[in-house]
Amino acid sequence: MSTDKLILNGQTVADFMKEDMASKVAILKEKGIQPCLATILVGDDPSSATYVRMKGNACARLGVHSIKVVLSADTSTDELIQEINKLNEDPSVHGILLQHPVPNHIDERAAFDAISIEKDVDGVTTLGFALNAFGEAEFPSCTPQAIMRILDFYNIQIEGKHAVVIGRSPILGKPVSAMLLNRNATVTTCHSKTVNLEEIVKLGDIIIAAVGKPLFVKGDWIKPGAVVIDAGYNKGNVGDVDYEACFVPSSAITPVPGGVGPVTIATLIEHTIKSAYKLSENA
Amino acid sequence: MSTDKLILNGQTVADFMKEDMASKVAILKEKGIQPCLATILVGDDPSSATYVRMKGNACARLGVHSIKVVLSADTSTDELIQEINKLNEDPSVHGILLQHPVPNHIDERAAFDAISIEKDVDGVTTLGFALNAFGEAEFPSCTPQAIMRILDFYNIQIEGKHAVVIGRSPILGKPVSAMLLNRNATVTTCHSKTVNLEEIVKLGDIIIAAVGKPLFVKGDWIKPGAVVIDAGYNKGNVGDVDYEACFVPSSAITPVPGGVGPVTIATLIEHTIKSAYKLSENA
Numbered sequence A, B: 001m002s003t004d005k006l007i008l009n010g011q012t013v014a015d016f017m018k019e020d021m022a023s024k025v026a027i028l029k030e031k032g033i034q035p036c037l038a039t040i041l042v043g044d045d046p047s048s049a050t051y052v053r054m055k056g057n058a059c060a061r062l063g064v065h066s067i068k069v070v071l072s073a074d075t076s077t078d079e080l081i082q083e084i085n086k087l088n089e090d091p092s093v094h095g096i097l098l099q100h101p102v103p104n105h106i107d108e109r110a111a112f113d114a115i116s117i118e119k120d121v122d123g124v125t126t127l128g129f130a131l132n133a134f135g136e137a138e139f140p141s142c143t144p145q146a147i148m149r150i151l152d153f154y155n156i157q158i159e160g161k162h163a164v165v166i167g168r169s170p171i172l173g174k175p176v177s178a179m180l181l182n183r184n185a186t187v188t189t190c191h192s193k194t195v196n197l198e199e200i201v202k203l204g205d206i207i208i209a210a211v212g213k214p215l216f217v218k219g220d221w222i223k224p225g226a227v228v229i230d231a232g233y234n235k236g237n238v239g240d241v242d243y244e245a246c247f248v249p250s251s252a253i254t255p256v257p258g259g260v261g262p263v264t265i266a267t268l269i270e271h272t273i274k275s276a277y278k279l280s281e282n283a
Helices: A011-030 A046-060 A077-089 A108-114 A128-133 A141-155 A171-181 A197-202 A243-247 A260-281 B010-031 B046-061 B077-089 B107-115 B127-135 B142-153 B174-181 B197-201 B243-247 B260-281
Strands: A036-043 A065-071 A094-098 A162-166 A186-190 A206-209 A225-232 B036-044 B065-071 B096-100 B162-166 B186-190 B205-211 B227-230
Touching: A011 A141, A011 A260, A011 B077, A036 A077, A036 A260, A046 A065, A046 A260, A077 A108, A094 A108, A094 A260, A108 A128, A128 A171, A128 B127, A141 A171, A141 A225, A141 A260, A162 A171, A162 A197, A171 A186, A171 A206, A171 B174, A186 A197, B010 B142, B010 B260, B036 B046, B036 B077, B036 B260, B046 B065, B046 B260, B065 B077, B077 B096, B077 B107, B096 B107, B096 B227, B096 B260, B107 B127, B107 B142, B127 B174, B142 B174, B142 B227, B142 B260, B162 B174, B162 B197, B174 B186, B174 B205, B186 B197
Parallel strands: A036 A065, A036 A094, A162 A186, A162 A206, A206 A225, B036 B065, B036 B096, B162 B186, B162 B205, B205 B227
Antiparallel strands: A186 B186
16 A cells, blocks of 8 residues: 555655754854854765765755865875864864765875864764764764664664665765664675675665665565665666665655755754854863 | 584684794794783672683793783772873883773773773774774784684685674674674674574574573574584583584584683784784884
């Protein structure tokens, strides 16, 4: 019955979050504090430029200031880290986002780890990763946290459920596996070397697709009644999930676009506002 | 057929490791360097005291110096951290082990994180946890690494296998799940809130029992031919696995005692020797 099917609307979740954020921004402004997110874009990848612009626009809509640092594609790791250090030291900046991916010659991990933990609103530092795995991160990675927010917003039970995560990247598959585990799901993490992936996915009550391949997850991989979360975004405006096919067996599913994406951006801004609060208290 | 059954003998693995360690200690001593492990015991738990003594004895057998710091049960977190800092600053100490568990009033996580990453030979720091999850730790947690060493010593294939880890502690279940994942296993992490644990365990080609309950894993939970690793050690000299019952369906199994334990201690000492090398190079 189509009425039993739940479409997990990320825009609805993001709009819900924005009410709280707007009131917090107003309080901060009364105190003379202007929350500010600095984004760093290295090179001229058009998709990355679009993401950075979307984040800046979302900040503007919420009254959060944003600074864009655009560096040429031939920037060295050292030069990038120098820019990050400037932002670390700038008291008017509350959050720093280094747009992933950076050009290949840059040591992305070293650059991520140059971001001070207080301003790591995107949750990309090595230390932040571990704190998240221990359930103690101030700012978990934004996409994993967006996934958790969607599940919670729609009252989807996590405890005791079998969650299957497809993907193991340090900013998505691994942290979302840890967050689901900390919420008492039984968690299976799959990847390109998984044998019989279809059978493993079929075990899942909750499926997280974070593999970065268009329409990768097929409809007949989904156990009837499972919840399907598509954290992918690929060329052609499609996710990692074959939405039309997976819609049928699932009990709930995120669309692409309009699923995880808007909540990820809202989470990033929420973290920036929270950071502004904390940094202003410690100032 | 009993000849098809592989008993994974931890003492054999530890003895193999010791040959390499003894030659490295000899080279260090020629350079005038005496590798040294400092162990800290807080309170008078007899099991903990036994573990610390075993580690000290194992050091002595390999020509590694060991220092025992014994603190009273009413030591505060601050006092413990002061002791750790002294050891961090002592150039004659190459590794620091804080015996787990500490008394309840102590912030164990804060104490672990006071250990400098260069001397965290037991792999307990938050940063070390994340580095391990990224496959980049100098010193992964000793018990998880011991498990990997046993699997490798006996040429047990990990890639593409379904590993089921029972337990999710920050020094055992979580890091061993990460290590198996980084070696291309499909990894399911289970715990006290897992529903249908028996059915989940039955999926596993490799079972890691790290739950801390005596004889918890039953024989009929084991898929025929699975490899069973018992990382538990409980009162009565028994592990987390019902060995007699799990022996029957398994293709390979670690005994308790004489399985993971000796390799864990050997790994700790190996890390201390490696740390002495590195710290002497940077001196």
